[in-house]
Amino acid sequence: MKTWVYIDHFKGEAVPASWETIGAAKSLGSDVTAVILGTGVDALAKAAFEYGADEVVLADNSALEDFRVEAYANALSPLVTDAAPGLLLFPTTSRGRELAGMVAIDLNTGVLVDVIAMELDGDKVVATRPIYAGKLLQKTVCNASPQIITVRGRIFAKPEAEPGRSGTLTKVDVNVGDAPTTVEGYGESTGGVSLADAGVIVSGGRGVSNNPNLTPPDGMSDDEAEVWRAQQGFALITDLAGVLNAAVGASRAAVDANYIPYANQVGQTGKVVSPDLYIANGISGAIQHLAGMRNSKVIVAINKDPDAPIFKMARYGVVGDLHEIVPALTVAMKAKLGK
Ligand SMILES: Cc1cc2nc3c(=O)[nH]c(=O)nc-3n(C[C@H](O)[C@H](O)[C@H](O)COP(=O)(O)OP(=O)(O)OC[C@H]3O[C@@H](n4cnc5c(N)ncnc54)[C@H](O)[C@@H]3O)c2cc1C
Incomplete structure (x- = not known):
């Protein structure tokens, strides 16, 4: 199945769960297209190939310098509509969850969040996700297209990076349109190792x-x-x-x-x-x-x-x-x- 993986990053630094999400897509036997939005993010394309992406679609636009969900959804939704992948995966980060939800609304499809296992049943992905505070595991299928899934971090193995591996890079223009928010600055809330990535x-x-x-x-x-x-x-x-x-x-x-x-x-x-x-x-x-x-x-x-x-x-x-x-x-x- 044609699968797109959204590469979540902060100022050009990918969250490790993005590479795990490529691993999750590969575990379904899919050819993977990584989609990268941002400003000055060419290095991420190189890394995506090394972690197993077969294609990279990259939108470099100054309006995408800071993550703003409206701007990112305005850029991403038309790309997905044009390419029509059967499956669109995001890492379950706060940005990934937010963007997946907004893109799902734009594309009139469903989104399954925080998935910990996936298997193929024909062209459907049967996704397993914890419910009731993790007491039960639910198997769910999204019947609309594309199927949008966010995968939980540190569940799927991160592929071994293959230095020098490359693939097809497509640079695209996007229309970010009017996004009602601006980012005025960032403040570090806590130091030390991030909980989400911690071993x-x-x-x-x-x-x-x-x-x-x-x-x-x-x-x-x-x-x-x-x-x-x-x-x-x-x-x-x-x-x-x-x-x-x-x-x-x-x-x-x-x-x-x-x-x-x-x-x-x-x-x-x-x-x-x-x-x-x-x-x-x-x-x-x-x-x-x-x-x-x-x-x-x-x-x-x-x-x-x-x-x-x-x-x-x-x-x-x-x-x-x-x-x-x-x-x-x-x-x-x-x-x-x-x-
Ligand atoms: C809707 C809802 C959402 C919630 N979400 C969360 C959540 O996200 N995360 C969360 O953690 N909780 C959450 N809670 C709260 C949860 O129910 C518990 O109240 C909370 O987890 C208890 O925290 P605790 O174990 O630190 O405290 P306590 O239950 O008071 O336990 C303290 C423990 O410390 C031990 N202890 C005391 N002194 C020592 C010592 N000197 N050395 C060793 N052990 C000692 C005691 O034996 C005891 O077992 C939520 C509750 C609700 C209703």
Whole structure:
């Protein structure tokens, strides 16, 4: 089936899930056309070929310098209409989801989001996606054309890059039209490793603040003292994450209590992640948290309550106080990794 893959990028730097999406298309036996929109993005075309694209359609336009969903949809929808691929894939990033939805409206078709497996049934893609906070897997087919699917990151293998591989590059003109938004600037919300791309995530929950041995500075209210304790606890988590080159995650309880920004939240109303290793510290394992991390390959739970539900999900469990265990783990990992 003729398949187009949208390459999501920020200022010319592709998100790794874009290359995984080429891998997902290849797993269906499709010839892949990568579609790239932006300004000064020729290098992305070269990379797309190296990651397995057979063709690249590239629209370089100064109005596409910043991602604005209306402008990108105005550019992409007519290209898709003209080429009429049977399948259009996006990585499930926030930009990818937004653009997929708008293009689906333009083309009067459906969109299946956050898909974790695909198989062909004739010219239809049977897509598997988690529903009910990941409790059930649903198999769905889109009966309109093109079938639009966003695929979850870190589920499909990223193809091995083949340096020097090339294919057919088609540069196209697009009419971006009137887009009602302008981007005035960017601010970095958090540093460190991005949760979506992380191979290892070290997460903290409400238990991170539970260290009665710490005496807060004089004059703090109870609420301030709790946040202060949590900050000391998250410093332990960040240390371990630093040694493991990991991203820092959090439960919603930790976010709601202002221990850590929302950008770090994992779960049903936070980020959905699929790392190789997820270390949950002081997190009980509520279903809404599990919805965000149950696809992690290996889960380690550190919790002082032996009956905490997270242990049912974890491959390895440590019952004890995270404030003792996490620093010990950091020391052990430093030694093991020679850091
Ligand atoms: C609509 C909706 C959406 C939601 N979305 C999300 C979401 O996206 N993500 C999410 O995480 N939650 C979400 N929630 C909230 C969820 O239901 C839980 O309330 C939340 O996950 C609990 O966070 P927690 O595990 O950190 O806190 P708790 O449930 O309070 O658990 C704290 C854990 O820490 C342990 N602990 C305490 N002290 C220590 C210590 N010193 N050492 C080791 N362990 C210790 C305790 O034994 C306990 O298991 C949502 C809820 C609703 C209703």
